[in-house]
Amino acid sequence: MKKLLFVFGTRPEAIKMAPLIHACATRKDLFDVKVCLTGQHREMLQQVMAFFEIEADYNIDLMRPNQTLYDITANALKGIEGVLNETQPDLVLVQGDTTTAFAGALSAFYKRVKVAHIEAGLRSHNKYAPYPEEANRKMAAVLTDLHFAPTPAAAENLLNEGIKENVFVTGNTVIDALLWGVKKVRDDKKYAESFGYLDVEKKIILVTGHRRENFGQPFENICNALAELSDKYPAVQIVYPVHLNPNVQEVVNRKLSGRENIFLVAPLEYPNLIWLMDKCYFVITDSGGIQEEAPSLGKPVLVMREVTERMEGVEAGTAMLVGTDTDKIITEATRLLEDEIAYRQMSQAVNPYGTGNTAQEIVSLLSKHV
Ligand code: UD1
Ligand code: UDP
Numbered sequence: 001m002k003k004l005l006f007v008f009g010t011r012p013e014a015i016k017m018a019p020l021i022h023a024c025a026t027r028k029d030l031f032d033v034k035v036c037l038t039g040q041h042r043e044m045l046q047q048v049m050a051f052f053e054i055e056a057d058y059n060i061d062l063m064r065p066n067q068t069l070y071d072i073t074a075n076a077l078k079g080i081e082g083v084l085n086e087t088q089p090d091l092v093l094v095q096g097d098t099t100t101a102f103a104g105a106l107s108a109f110y111k112r113v114k115v116a117h118i119e120a121g122l123r124s125h126n127k128y129a130p131y132p133e134e135a136n137r138k139m140a141a142v143l144t145d146l147h148f149a150p151t152p153a154a155a156e157n158l159l160n161e162g163i164k165e166n167v168f169v170t171g172n173t174v175i176d177a178l179l180w181g182v183k184k185v186r187d188d189k190k191y192a193e194s195f196g197y198l199d200v201e202k203k204i205i206l207v208t209g210h211r212r213e214n215f216g217q218p219f220e221n222i223c224n225a226l227a228e229l230s231d232k233y234p235a236v237q238i239v240y241p242v243h244l245n246p247n248v249q250e251v252v253n254r255k256l257s258g259r260e261n262i263f264l265v266a267p268l269e270y271p272n273l274i275w276l277m278d279k280c281y282f283v284i285t286d287s288g289g290i291q292e293e294a295p296s297l298g299k300p301v302l303v304m305r306e307v308t309e310r311m312e313g314v315e316a317g318t319a320m321l322v323g324t325d326t327d328k329i330i331t332e333a334t335r336l337l338e339d340e341i342a343y344r345q346m347s348q349a350v351n352p353y354g355t356g357n358t359a360q361e362i363v364s365l366l367s368k369h370v
Contacts, residue, residue, distance in 0.1 A: 007101075012287075015289065016173045023233070101137070117144040121149040131212050132212045137320065150353055170361045171358035172292055176359050207285065222324055229330060300347050301318060
């Protein structure tokens with residue numbers, strides 16, 4: 001029996017860890033599963049824990065309003081030390097590129113505990129974009145023993161950094177969660193009712209944004225583009241679940257509130273979000289996870305970043321990098337709204353990030369390698 005400790009702290013990590021936690025927990029013959037939250041997120045994390053019915057064994061509860069990277073790193077590192085002392089795991093599992101993921105890997109390494117990295121090998125090759133995530137995932141890779149890369153390109157990135165052992169291509173658990181979730185919500189009236197303010201016969205654009213490198217002028221530009229689109233297309237509905245980060249809230253509320261066809265709403269619970277993504281016309285986002293989900297649902301994505309580590313969607317033709325230039329965002333959104341052929345070319349359903357069996361694949365690898 002091997003002791004597994006899952007360490008995570010933010011909304012996307014919870015969504016992507018959930019299928020794997022359940023898959024490991026059902027193998028009681030192989031694994032003793034414990035869950036440690038850093039609490040880097042609070043409300044946004046608890047929403048996901050409730051939907052996926054996951055209970056935390058430990059919660060470091062570190063979130064503070066407008067926290068700094070120093071706060072998160074220091075408090076997570078120290079908090080996880082205590083949990084490691086108590087649980088003495090055989091393996092710590094971390095996911096993705098958050099500061100929690102890096103601190104989790106570092107804490108485990110300091111105790112010479114093995115580390116598994118879920119969603120390993122993503123690279124933009126630009127240290128400041130996304131910031132600090134590109135550095136977080138590279139530092140986590142150095143400390144990792146088992147690398148679960150979602151795609152062949154991600155595995156290739158690791159090989160190019162000299163990481164040649166225990167690199168496995170598994171797909172991304174984000175698709176396990178999505179396919180399971182969409183089946184549950186698609187025809188359930190309660191989700192349609194929760195969006196009673198929308199006319200689903202009309203076009204809907206789903207928007208999200210939260211990246212640290214977009215704070216300041218880039219966010220002003222993004223909001224200018226959305227305001228102009230709302231004036232130009234009064235019949236189009238823009239739904240923007242606004243991230244709780246005060247740096248995002250301030251600019252979005254200041255620039256976009258009070259418009260009839262822009263709906264600024266609180267972060268949506270995951271099933272509501274995927275219901276909306278399934279119903280929307282296209283997505284404008286800087287999110288990593290949404291770049292992975294939208295292609296599976298055949299939704300074009302305009303990515304508000306200069307570079308992305310998720311080139312598979314761009315190469316498949318469903319995602320396009322538009323950066324944070326106001327005119328570029330307006331031009332590409334206009335094209336999708338007005339040019340049917342361009343829209344159809346971008347709305348093919350493709351699955352470059354997995355087919356929904358990644359968690360089972362990783363369980364099988366863990367049973368051989370831990
Ligand atoms: C973090 C991750 C980012 C990931 C994102 C997912 C880092 C450095 N950043 O960014 O990689 O893409 O999560 O959403 O790891 N807040 C709340 N309640 C919540 C969550 C956040 O009030 O449930 C507010 C707090 O004021 C908090 C702030 O948002 O201080 C920022 O949270 P933080 O985790 O530092 O940054 P994110 O932008 O959420
Ligand atoms: N998501 C959600 N509610 C929202 C916005 C996003 O449940 O209001 C989900 C989304 O489906 C995806 C994940 O959160 O699975 C992405 O999280 P986020 O964009 O915060 O982080 P990133 O993926 O960029 O790290």
